[in-house]
């Protein structure tokens with residue numbers, strides 16, 4: 177059975193970053209593969225952009241963060257501040273989503289215009305197996321997830337209150353720049 181999903185990806189933190197990143201994502205899930213296509217415009221240019229779906233392992237319906245989630249009111253919604261409404265980082269849109277290895281350098285890099293396109297076929301059984309190992313269920317439940325696109329240039333001065341270090345990567349890499357709710361379509 178084939179299931180299709182789309183997400184309209186809207187800017188987050190655009191006032192501070194100075195550009196309104198936006199785009200779309202499409203997912204086609206059939207019996208043995210998950211095809212993913214993401215296209216982004218007006219992201220910070222020449223920058224690697226981590227992107228994932230985030231959600232709640234218990235099946236709660238994740239929602240996108242807005243500036244309301246800027247709990248410490250430093251003008252930015254950082255990665256930890258998204259967690260109350262969006263849950264945790266789940267599956268990366270890098271060169272090997274089924275490995276679910278979040279911190280790495282194999283994510284898309286935007287061009288001079290802040291554009292990038294990402295497209296991949298993921299072996300569904302491998303992804304589900306890994307997902308079950310990490311989150312205790314093999315049901316991806318994409319329609320309960322949200323997409324995040326992250327990443328601003330190292331040169332951008334962030335307030336010291338901005339958190340979101342992951343492994344050896346600092347808050348520049350993980351700062352959300354856009355997000356979108358994944359929706360099932362018929």
Ligand SMILES: [Cu+2]
Nearest residue numbers: 227228265324
């Ligand atoms: Cu993410």
